[in-house]
Amino acid sequence: MKTSYNLIAGRSVERLAALSDGIFAVAMTLLVLDLRVPVEQTVHGEHDLWGALGALGPRLLMYVLSFMTLGIFWVGQQTQLNHLERSDRGLSWIHIAFLFAVTLTPFSTNLLAEFIRYRLALLVYWCNILLLGATLFLSWMSATRRGLVKSDLPQDGAAAICRRILVAQSLYGFGALLCVFGTFWSIGFIVAMQLNYAVAPRVRWLSRL
Amino acid sequence: MKTSYNLIAGRSVERLAALSDGIFAVAMTLLVLDLRVPVEQTVHGEHDLWGALGALGPRLLMYVLSFMTLGIFWVGQQTQLNHLERSDRGLSWIHIAFLFAVTLTPFSTNLLAEFIRYRLALLVYWCNILLLGATLFLSWMSATRRGLVKSDLPQDGAAAICRRILVAQSLYGFGALLCVFGTFWSIGFIVAMQLNYAVAPRVRWLSRL
């Protein structure tokens, strides 16, 4: 009987974590390239520079938003990988698809920053988040079904991970829907919900989300 | 007797893996820089934006293609490194040559995206893949011949790794040849074969490839 390549390939959780940290690091740092320094010729005094920096406001907002998005998904993926005994080829490829969505983020962020009033730009941004969530959900389903999860995970930890992804994606979906009133409603809602996830205030009904 | 520098240099598999993960991460994320956001002045409404994004189609296709290519070779290199007991200076340099081919990928991808109907662009892309495969093959030959492989590798695992590289390169070569009919035939064939490697459907004759 021949040993199939697929049986011995892609088993290292450590290398998957290292590639992921690298891709997150590059994507998170590339976001700053959209914050373009004002052109020298258009600035003739401190006052002009205040104006030019003020005009960067929407881009800075998008930058913060996407940095938080990537932070949330980085924590989410880390939580999964920490609880894996080992990986296999199939799971590695689900995570490569997840990382593909991570590398798309600088593009969709830039698009939304440039076209902040366009619903299509918001839709693209939301699809990006949806892809992040879907691949992360799929990877957890796949890991639990194939028995790759460590046994030290608290009994309902696996369910908690699923629930978190589903609730977050519902909120993102609701936020995206708000764009029928205007894209700023969507962006405001998404920023608020992400701040809640990042800061995690000790408010009862919020921490249940 | 003098200790030669060459005997103590380049022995860490961990550092080689870390450098590789870093280079793969940067190369995979740089690909997104080719997806350029439409210029604001040319877009006057949602409809224009749909058109402008639609025009990014071929670039998105190339992006997905190259991301899959790099993913496949990342899994391939990882599989080799996981089974190495240690490295040495010679093997490190073969992998540095492999990583050189990895860093070339954003260039050859960009070239093919810009000149998608030119056979020369496809030829360059294929040479890039050939260089990836050749260095990976060479590194495995070298590691097995010099006894750097761990003893826990299943008996015909070493052969399975070789076979996979040779079959894949034959398919890539056949795909490149298809460009006599047109570059889209080549690209379509390569996308299809890479999807097969990534998704690995449970179809018998496909999983034998």
Add this chain to the structure above:
Amino acid sequence: MKTSYNLIAGRSVERLAALSDGIFAVAMTLLVLDLRVPVEQTVHGEHDLWGALGALGPRLLMYVLSFMTLGIFWVGQQTQLNHLERSDRGLSWIHIAFLFAVTLTPFSTNLLAEFIRYRLALLVYWCNILLLGATLFLSWMSATRRGLVKSDLPQDGAAAICRRILVAQSLYGFGALLCVFGTFWSIGFIVAMQLNYAVAPRVRWLSRL
């Protein structure tokens, strides 16, 4: 009782260190992109090239300054992480905010290099440093209060880490204030104090800072 996602998320110090090393590495290397190679058409001989390179002087100075800044904060964060037993979700997010400030550095460096005589540019640069210091201080406060610190830290090590951050931030603040006399006074002072931290000469009153 349900296991809250927040209890199992973000606990790995290793992954936090890996993401941090990645972001520092990208940010430190992106700084070089501001050192733009002179345009070929404007250079007609060795003499022109000397002039063109000389004109890069202020940018090179800013590059060295920011590289040192990032180096200092990298050492500072590493020192903290090395003494952590484990992380938790809250601490991870403080470090993500710290990393946000790291990714801002190429922007504020570029801004100050372009507008080296503008107080506002210096103010932005200083805010960036303040954000780095504040998040680092917050993370250490948070880690000690929540008992995440290893027990092998020398008794007054925790206080030494706090003191270092407070003294350094006071010096940075004083340096920023010097801009009432001109931005070059500020930059000169900050370069000098950072050289002191980097080189750490064996001078008594200096090493007490």
Add this chain to the structure above:
Amino acid sequence: MKTSYNLIAGRSVERLAALSDGIFAVAMTLLVLDLRVPVEQTVHGEHDLWGALGALGPRLLMYVLSFMTLGIFWVGQQTQLNHLERSDRGLSWIHIAFLFAVTLTPFSTNLLAEFIRYRLALLVYWCNILLLGATLFLSWMSATRRGLVKSDLPQDGAAAICRRILVAQSLYGFGALLCVFGTFWSIGFIVAMQLNYAVAPRVRWLSRL
């Protein structure tokens, strides 16, 4: 007695290695950004594309040269770090200076590619290599003098590391001097000596270098 911050800072070899791998990875991948894809408007057929790609020749040569340079110094630094028991603050800063020289490489490469016939460009490139070598030499001196080296290093291993750096730097210096005859002599000599280090042919007098 107060615990000085300097005594507990910067002690992790692992983090230093991780930062180094990250910076090398980014610098090695950024080199490819100088290989600019020909502009579509100037290419009207396969023949034009051959010409346009041919014109990239000098840049490709510089790319290969710098990739090898970085590869050689990556192997060199790795060899040192592998033999360190631990680091300290002073050694960390020498390596941060070394990494500064690494991040300069994309700039000096680009400069020499653009001004390949200018002695000043070659001089800058050589200064970059000299800085790499000097900091690496300094770090080894410092590590051996302060007793940070592991005891499992073969007896004359420490001397072998020094000798290698000194011989290599002498050759680089000789290569740089050749520019009195023309920069191509220098570049040719450096490429040849680096190929010797990378390939390490089993020729007696060569392997003694």
